[in-house]
Amino acid sequence: MRNGVRFPLRLKVRVETEQGAFDAETEDVSASGVLFRTQAEAPAINAQLSWTMVLPGEVMGGPADTVVHCLGRVIWRRSSQDGQQIGAVIDSYRIAGGPK
Template sequence: MRCAVRFPLSLPVVLSTDQEEFDAATVNVSASGVLFHTDRRVTTGAQIGFSLRMPSTILGTPRDVLVHCSGRVVRCFPNQPGFHTAATIDEYRFADQ
């Protein structure tokens, strides 16, 4: 059962783990988590960091909003091509604009 409404939103991101950084894209976003499309398997339980530039047109704000997030991977499963990686958002902060 979902805890929050998910919004389909495709945004480019760079995911950071303890081992590496790599490009990904969001599939959907909620207040508590994100589903990413990745080109590699990410270990369940891995701590990750990423930043989302939320478009002003979606938020209804005068300009885009940059949000720095940290969380952990809760599952990763094959989705051709690549993988879907689901992660919680444990902490976030808005960047100074």
């Protein structure tokens, strides 16, 4: 069951784990979680993740992009035709401002 409104945002991200990093794309994002799609092997349930998202200014309603550094963990994963889907909860985040 989802707790928040999800927004369909396709953002390229680099996800860091204790086992290494992988490239992914977000499918949707909410204040409490994110759905990733990747061609890499999905991390285990409860694996710790960190990633940075650049939210476009036009999506955020401002003149500049917003950079958000997130820490979270895998709550589910599954294989699909396009690779792996990973559902992650956002445990904490830090807004860093726009890119320079």
